[in-house]
Amino acid sequence: MTAIALFLPTLLGFLALAVVLRNEHDTGLVERLCFSYPLGTGLLTIQMFVLGLLRVPLTLVNTSLPIVAEIVLLSVLIVIQKITIMPKPSFGFRDEFLSTNIPRIKKVALLLFILWAGAKLFSVFVETGLRPIFAWDAWANWSVGAKLFYAAKSLLLDSPPQDFFASGAVLRITAYPLHNPMMQMWISLWNGGFDEVLVKFWNPVYLLCLAGCLYIMAKKELNALAAMMMLVVFLGSQLMSYHAIEAYSDLALSTYLLLAAISFLYAMRGREAFWILTGVFSAEALFTKDEALFFIAPLCISAVIYIWKDSIDRRRKQYEIIKLAAPLLLAAPWYFFKFSHALGLGANHIKLEFTFHPEIILPALQQLYSLENFNVIIVFFPLLLLLGGKPSQEFLHIVLVVASYVVFFVALYMFTTFYYEHFSRGTVFFRNILTYYPVIVLLTILLLKRIFLAIKQAETPIAVAVPKKKKKRHRAR
Amino acid sequence: MPSINGITINDVQLSSSVVSFFYTLIAIIFVCSFVISLKKYTFLSALKKGVIITFFSAGIVYSIHADIGWSTWLINDNRVFGGLGTDEKLSRMEAGLYDFTLAVRKVIDDDYVLFSSDIYLPLRMEYFLLPHRKRDQAKYIVVLVDKEAHYDQVTHTFTRGDVRIDQVVPVLVFANDAYVLMRQPS
Numbered sequence: 001m002t003a004i005a006l007f008l009p010t011l012l013g014f015l016a017l018a019v020v021l022r023n024e025h026d027t028g029l030v031e032r033l034c035f036s037y038p039l040g041t042g043l044l045t046i047q048m049f050v051l052g053l054l055r056v057p058l059t060l061v062n063t064s065l066p067i068v069a070e071i072v073l074l075s076v077l078i079v080i081q082k083i084t085i086m087p088k089p090s091f092g093f094r095d096e097f098l099s100t101n102i103p104r105i106k107k108v109a110l111l112l113f114i115l116w117a118g119a120k121l122f123s124v125f126v127e128t129g130l131r132p133i134f135a136w137d138a139w140a141n142w143s144v145g146a147k148l149f150y151a152a153k154s155l156l157l158d159s160p161p162q163d164f165f166a167s168g169a170v171l172r173i174t175a176y177p178l179h180n181p182m183m184q185m186w187i188s189l190w191n192g193g194f195d196e197v198l199v200k201f202w203n204p205v206y207l208l209c210l211a212g213c214l215y216i217m218a219k220k221e222l223n224a225l226a227a228m229m230m231l232v233v234f235l236g237s238q239l240m241s242y243h244a245i246e247a248y249s250d251l252a253l254s255t256y257l258l259l260a261a262i263s264f265l266y267a268m269r270g271r272e273a274f275w276i277l278t279g280v281f282s283a284e285a286l287f288t289k290d291e292a293l294f295f296i297a298p299l300c301i302s303a304v305i306y307i308w309k310d311s312i313d314r315r316r317k318q319y320e321i322i323k324l325a326a327p328l329l330l331a332a333p334w335y336f337f338k339f340s341h342a343l344g345l346g347a348n349h350i351k352l353e354f355t356f357h358p359e360i361i362l363p364a365l366q367q368l369y370s371l372e373n374f375n376v377i378i379v380f381f382p383l384l385l386l387l388g389g390k391p392s393q394e395f396l397h398i399v400l401v402v403a404s405y406v407v408f409f410v411a412l413y414m415f416t417t418f419y420y421e422h423f424s425r426g427t428v429f430f431r432n433i434l435t436y437y438p439v440i441v442l443l444t445i446l447l448l449k450r451i452f453l454a455i456k457q458a459e460t461p462i463a464v465a466v467p468k469k470k471k472k473r474h475r476a477r
Numbered sequence: 478m479p480s481i482n483g484i485t486i487n488d489v490q491l492s493s494s495v496v497s498f499f500y501t502l503i504a505i506i507f508v509c510s511f512v513i514s515l516k517k518y519t520f521l522s523a524l525k526k527g528v529i530i531t532f533f534s535a536g537i538v539y540s541i542h543a544d545i546g547w548s549t550w551l552i553n554d555n556r557v558f559g560g561l562g563t564d565e566k567l568s569r570m571e572a573g574l575y576d577f578t579l580a581v582r583k584v585i586d587d588d589y590v591l592f593s594s595d596i597y598l599p600l601r602m603e604y605f606l607l608p609h610r611k612r613d614q615a616k617y618i619v620v621l622v623d624k625e626a627h628y629d630q631v632t633h634t635f636t637r638g639d640v641r642i643d644q645v646v647p648v649l650v651f652a653n654d655a656y657v658l659m660r661q662p663s
Contacts (some may be wrong), residue, residue, distance in 0.1 A: 130554045135486040151608035236540025238489040380532045430488045458522035
């Protein structure tokens with residue numbers, strides 16, 4: 001039943017993607033599948049929340065019916081409009097292995113990396129199935145909401161004040177968005193009970209999608225072997241696999257932020273349908289964790305600046321901004337509910353008390369260069385940035401978003417007592433990085449592309465010059 | 478490598494010797510690849526080539542190290558939890574706490590008061606007993622590892638510091654420091 005629970009939102013996302021990208025021929029099957037699951041689950045949980053707000057009992061039938069109806073409607077639309085639903089598979093391994101231009105050693109290396117990455121991803125699913133929920137925030141906050149909503153088949157909005165919206169139970173934080181508890185509830189509805197192992201299975205699929213998206217991106221920008229190596233390095237970042245087996249929200253947020261960034265990148269490259277997806281994934285990120293706001297706000301500003309600078313046609317500018325902004329309304333019900341009930345941003349127990357600790361910069365840098373959790377990518381990123389030369393416009397538009405997000409976290413650690421204490425205890429720093437780490441990997445891929453090109457250009461004249469020199473020497477002898 | 482224990486979800490720490498090893502490895506790979514590249518490329522291109530080779534080589538070696546650690550977790554977890562049902566897994570993970578919770582679930586049908594002098598255990602128990610909620614006043618009284626709690630079997634009185642609850646009877650005695658009392662209707 002868990003498989004069906006995960007398949008239905010994937011199908012919804014896949015069909016919705018087929019409609020949005022109907023004139024788009026550059027996205028292959030694998031890339032679409034990797035976009036489909038996060039897209040579908042985001043739409044599912046937002047709908048469940050809206051149903052809960054409307055006091056519709058959150059039973060299996062009531063939550064599944066809208067999804068099934070949407071799947072049927074989208075299918076009809078696809079048939080009527082003759083939209084291509086199955087683009088070509090885009091792994092490209094077949095071409096790599098059949099090519100006679102690629103040396104055998106590279107093919108063997110490619111095969112080994114494929115097996116390695118495949119085994120790692122498989123093992124993440126196995127580990128998810130082995131362990132029940134064990135990590136503090138997962139059970140003390142996220143799963144508490146899921147359990148209570150599941151038992152009540154509602155969001156407990158008509159309960160007495162002490163129980164309103166499942167408040168007061170264990171350490172539940174009512175201000176946190178509901179994507180995570182709604183996913184656990186959805187799986188529980190399909191399984192007919194809250195199972196401490198099965199309710200986590202939505203999370204490793206996010207890692208699978210992240211891996212797929214980053215691989216496809218790297219393959220497009222670099223080559224298949226470099227892309228597979230990049231994937232192995234990415235999957236060798238311990239905290240990614242660690243979070244994938246738990247019921248935490250950080251990995252889901254990192255997926256949405258990456259997909260919003262990739263969609264923004266594609267939109268900047270003239271693939272206009274991706275403006276809509278930038279907006280949709282941004283809205284879904286906002287419904288996953290509060291801190292998303294501090295990535296999505298600069299992303300929207302960056303996108304609007306790009307649109308304004310890029311296009312001369314005023315009507316086209318407006319049209320693109322609407323395509324970006326309209327999907328953000330998906331997050332409106334949550335924010336309306338959140339602020340109308342004075343839930344605020346962040347945990348309920350946080351007291352906004354200001355302080356000033358500039359000295360955190362040094363330990364933060366030490367931790368950043370400690371090589372813990374994120375392989376060598378973060379250590380090499382500044383170096384690659386320097387060697388990459390003058391950055392492209394698209395790179396700048398994304399890197400500035402990440403920089404703003406990093407500044408936001410540094411400001412939290414430096415200026416607020418609560419986060420300064422958590423930073424000192426080592427409970428927030430790496431987890432916060434995890435949320436934008438896949439975007440750093442995306443930026444690394446873009447930098448590697450520039451450096452690869454520069455090296456290739458440097459190779460060409462020497463390769464032409466060498467035989468001539470040899471010829472001259474031979475003649476002289 | 479630390480084992481999965483619910484704390485390291487924030488950070489998988491590396492020992493200083495491992496960090497030193499990686500930085501030494503990075504330096505060696507970089508120097509070698511840079512020197513070799515200098516024979517074919519200009520200084521800047523050789524630098525770029527050297528950094529790229531170092532990035533991927535060090536990344537792959539790091540991944541080998543990380544995945545050996547990961548495999549150790551996996552093998553260990555498979556040994557501990559493999560083939561068990563969810564309740565059995567929780568029972569093994571939380572030892573007596575989950576077994577007590579299962580027993581409590583069978584005897585309570587309503588909200589409860591929970592007394593404990595521990596920090597982690599009552600929160601975890603509260604989580605396991607959901608959707609029954611912990612209250613200040615409730616029909617059931619759950620006592621879990623509480624140094625101050627005392628139940629007098631003769632007078633049917635429960636006391637804990639300033640708290641005194643009369644007319645309670647035991648409905649479950651799991652251990653000396655883990656039991657459930659129920660208020661008798663007055």
